[in-house]
Amino acid sequence: MMKMKTITVAFIASALAASSAAADGSKLDKKAILKQHDLTQANKALVLKAYQELFGDHDLTALDRYWTANYIQHNPTMTDGRDSVRQLLEKMGITHWPKQKVEFKRVIAEGDLVMTEVVQPKTDATPETAIVDMFRVENGKIAEHWDVIQAVPADAVNKRSMY
Structure with a gap:
């Protein structure tokens, strides 16, 4: 993890040093670029922590810490608001599932x-599932969510992994 962060920072620094002007001739705003990078990294860390606590540790109080109350949900099977997520997960019995490290x-x-x-492991009732989630963060909390969920077929036509 540290190596990736070092590479990212080194890449940004070299990109800034290599060019003092944008393609349109305007000056690059180095502070704005670094501020955007810092915001991106903070939002990434927040989502990974929130995801692990909710879906790996099965801690429903993570919803209160990391999601806005009026969270916008684009999954067509759910309504808006973090309470909708809480109700679904409670109905599924998530608090009784064994904790796991999210992969x-x-x-x-x-x-x-x-x-x-992420990979949702196979259970007795469900196949292994590939899940792609997209989150929008606003003021340090998850404010909006989109997802695509696909079961991993047992008889795939090609032998490449879905991951």
């Missing part, structure tokens, strides 16, 4: 948007 396959972040790809 993040990919994390992409830019500004206020953070996208994750």
Whole structure:
């Protein structure tokens, strides 16, 4: 993790040093670029922590810490608001599931948007599932969410992993 952060910071620093003007001839605002980078990293860390606490540790109080009360939900099977998430997870019995370390396959972040790809392990009742979530962060809390959920087929036509 530290190596990735070092590489990211080094890349930004070299990009800033290599060019003192934007393509349109205007001056680059180095402080704005670094501020945007810092915001992106903070939002990424927030989403990863929130995701682990809610979906790995099964701590429903994470909703109060990391989600806005009027959180906007784009999943068509759910309504808006963090209480909708809480009610669904309670109905599913998540607090009785064994804790697990969330396996993040990919994390992409830019500004206020953070996208994750995770694996939901196979259970007796469900197949292994690939889940891609996109979160919008506002004022240090998750304010909006989109997702795509796909079961991993047992008889895939090609042998490449979905991850």
